[in-house]
Amino acid sequence: MSERWVVVVPVKVANEGKTRLAGVLDDRVRVALVRAMALDTVAAAAAAALVGRVLVVTADPELRAAAGRSFGLVDEPGPASLVGAVTAGFAAARAAVPGASVAALLGDVPTLRPADLDDALGLASLVPLGFVPDEEGTGTTLLTARAGAQPAVRFGPGSAAAHAAAGHVALSVGDESSLRRDVDLPADLDALAARGPGPRTAALLARLHG
Template identity: 40%
Template structure:
């Protein structure tokens, strides 16, 4: 846990589960939505397990009740109806308005994320003012953006690692589980091989033969 002088918080934007993971089109719609919900929950459990305050920006009506039942202390902000970066910017503004000095924006499909890795990222960023990012496993996208004592300025989606770098954010080395987001069948299988959280594991265990 961070000291009182530095309130550390995370913001995660979660799509309505019925619209999530469209690239996993080999899965039936119900399975896709179940996977999206499970991965987002495991991601958020890792963040709160590291002692972070958590704000989820979403228009998924079932999320608050499910997160509460899973014991996740979460604040919910309605999706502003923009894109991912607009949702994260709105969440960042709300967190800083209510006392956060360090904010992590984390994608909602990091089922391999664990609390120790979250704490490790905060330690690696040091104590100074600035912005840092973690490239995804391909080196093209971004899984985590961290800002201390300044706004996030998110540039997620597509070739976001280069955009974050050009915006002045510094790359952070991170374990494979922090870099392994899930967009398609191949990345899903690699995440399962690395080891996933309990909710994603339960979803996988229920897969047909």
């Protein structure tokens, strides 16, 4: 049987998320978009065949209420940081499932297809440490560590190069993989509707366009 993974999804408190979209979205819409994208990402991850458990790391009260009905929750350590959230999530994953293979999936991949995550995790099962770069090739959307391997968490500017330098292998997912399509900039937002986002994000975009 194929190896199953524990996937950790870190999500900022929504009013602090996606600040680079503040120039094109008012705060209310931006906060709603952060939550919608996160819940769509989490749902897609949970639907992947190679995912055995999903843990959401967040201090956002609405996300905790929504995600906690279906997924595990991990308290976000303070002071808030992506590296701290991922590290806490990995520790919680291995405490809950000793010896688990673990992956951190960022919560802003609302067009994620479960099959694309399965493809990446299948590749990750062949190496101790792996990562998937974003569409631009500079950031990281997925960070993986097989059972017994200690991940080097290097999220931040230039994280793809930092993860590679720390020993993570770039997983050869295709350029067309939905796993590479995170949403950070207004240009990403422009392309989002055409790429088929999950139902919460799609409904929000439809209301905006309406």
